[in-house]
Amino acid sequence: MNRIAKCFERLSKENKKALISYIVLGDPMKHITLPLMHALVKSGSNIIELGIPFSDPTAEGPVIQRAHERALENGSNLGEALSLVKKFRESDTITPIILMGYTNPIERMGYDKFIELATTSEVDGVLTVDLPPEEAVTFNDKLKSSNIENIFLLAPTSSQLRQEKVTKMAGGFVYYVSLNGVTGAGNLEIDSVQKHVGNIQSLTKLPVCVGFGIKDGVTARAVADISNGVVVGSAIVKKIAELAETKEIDPAVYVDAVSRIISDIRSALDK
């Protein structure tokens, strides 16, 4: 069984919700990422989404855009993400890792080479923001045969037909985007989220997790109550940006600050 499925099975036995944390590879410096990944787990994250920096991250709001820019400035790239996951696995063989990014860096590496390296590094899932099912057929088949889950997004604008189509192809869990907007946007509407998540859950056995607009314990809890888990991104990245701003280079400082955010959300979820 894939680590993602195992993770959700464990959580459901413990009657807990998934906390999925997003950081960008190499943000703000290369040596920060690995300690941060371990810290995310230690402070209560169940799954890590590792953002692959891209020059044109069209789905991101300003906070995560800047993170991509910081990472690109120090030359972080997809190849390094794959070796980093391998290093992570030396001391953590349980936590699922999902690479989240855009199509072009993966196409440039080549689907086959990417999957080969992702398999060696024990990457568990891939989320390609700009690769909807229609364009994902080839990639999806290749991922499936390598037991790597292809995570898809659904949005408030997704029609019933669309939800059926996407859930049929989806692996791991379904990522429901809580609002029409980019990452880091505000206005979460719980009623609307509840309606959509409920509908998606009726179409698939996969867990449905909600991202975009989850800032803190309160919003996380509200969303977790009506879904299988939450994705937190901009709230973490914003803290990293603040420290980067002060030219901080000590990983321990980043670990400390981010751990506090995650612990808060974890305890709100477990209350």
Place this chain on the structure above:
Amino acid sequence: MENFSDDCETINFDQMPDENGHFGPYGGRFVSETLVYALDQLTSLYERLKDDPEFQAQIDYDLAHYVGRPSPLYFAERWTKNVGGAKIYLKREDLNHTGAHKINSAIGQALLAKYTGKKRVIAETGAGQHGVATATVAARLGLECHIFMGEEDIQRQSLNVYRMKLLGATVIPVSSGSRTLKDALNEALRDWVSNVDDTFYIIGTCCGPHPYPEIVRNFQSIMGREAREQSLAQTGNLPDALVACVGGGSNAIGLFHPFLKDQSVEMYGVEAGGFGVSTGKHAAPLNDGIPGVLHGNRTYLMEDENGQIIETHSISAGLDYPGVGPEHSWLKDLGRVNYVTVDDDEAMSAFYSLTQTEGIIPALETSHAIAYAEKLAASMGPDQMIIINLSGRGDKDILTVAEIDGISL
């Protein structure tokens, strides 16, 4: 064309793209999920309207009475004599209302927006010509209008920025990435995702996700249809060659498309060579790029070995873009169209050359087509004929040119 390939003979160019927006391996719809719904809506609206006589009649009326079509096909006699070769004709898109071909597509898309009932339009712009065209049609239809423009372009096209403001549009400076057209497009996409319920995106070129490349091509093809008729009426023949500059490629595809099936007509798309293709500082993805995915479609791109899009350079803001419309990528691979480059200096000297021999001041984008056509014409015989898409006038570039000449206005 001697090497008109077998493929080209059997292709029905009017049937492209396929239903998923693919031109062979190019095009398609690489967008985040939120936009799929809006693109589906647009696709079905356009499918319903494109053969609707009433819709077409409205477009025809606007093109005739508001834009001033048909634009003349003008024989540049003095310049032809100077160059000494093929007869050179200019398709005068510079004479359109607002001064470039961009209005042809802005009119059509704004009419689509009207049918959707959305009250707000957004657009990206590089040279500002598409921004001005969009602001113009928005003013006419009473729509709220936001234009995204890179900070660097705001500086070098300041006259157009002011025009947009006069027309009631809000110009939003984009400070991310290379601060040019590519980044303006990113920001427009982000805005659209955030306001998809009440906002219509009027895209400036034949790029973006399906159905935009097809819609823009079809609206712009009025240029090629007119040029074909005008050529036959004025000379009794089809042209031997067509030349157009290629940024995203809308003025080129609009001129080329109605001629694609005419095997005797050669076509040249002119990309921006910037400081020279060998320097890497240019905007010529079809000459020096590889296929990849950006801005919702698969096409030739300028990128590094990690798949990151790299910064481009061109003296002309409207060509300063690392991608190109997917249909051009397909036409390149088919060998139906030749894609060539002209560098900054060559474009500048063509700018002076046309201005001084014909009394027509071209846009710096257009000057790239002029420079190539000059070389091409010289290599052809006097019984042959070239049509250049004179895509826009140079008023917007006067400050840039003056600065190059060391004059402050």
